[in-house]
Amino acid sequence: MKDYFVGFTRRLVVAAGLPSPPAPISHGLRLYCSPAATAASSPPANDKLFVAGLSWSVDEKSLKDAFSEFGQVTEVRIMYDKDTGRTRGFGFVYFSKEEEARSAKDAMDGKAFLGRPLRISFALEKTRSTPAVVPRLRSSISYPRRDH
Secondary structure, eight states, X not given: OOOEEEEEESSOOOBSSOSXXXXXXXXXXXXXXXXXXXXXGSOOOOSEEEEEOOOTTOOHHHHHHHHGGGSOXXXXXXXXXXXXXXXXXXXXXXXXXXXXXXXXXXXXXXXXXXXXXXXXXXXXXXXXXXXOOOOOOOOSOOOOOOOO
């Protein structure tokens, strides 16, 4: 039996793996479902780590120093807010080998760094995708047109 994640939104209806589309819910909300996240749905291992939970005081040097004990760090990128100049709380750490990235992920995930716990996963490759077309559900009730 599959598990499903259920959430609500005002704009979009998606029914993944359900026998029939969900019905509208009061106040303009619609139900959408998608398969629950599993270990199989996590990104495949690679040499690039996504690091979240970074402190505003972090810089590239301190992040590189923290991860260098697990192997050769080839690059560190921290994402900054263009308006404030502060970090957006996440970045990427690149290793020369996948095994080094794996050991760093296993050791550092959940550990405190500069006062905040890190959340680490293998990074996804950046891809360009085509826009998704999601059909709108129509109500089975039709209302007569009002001509003025």
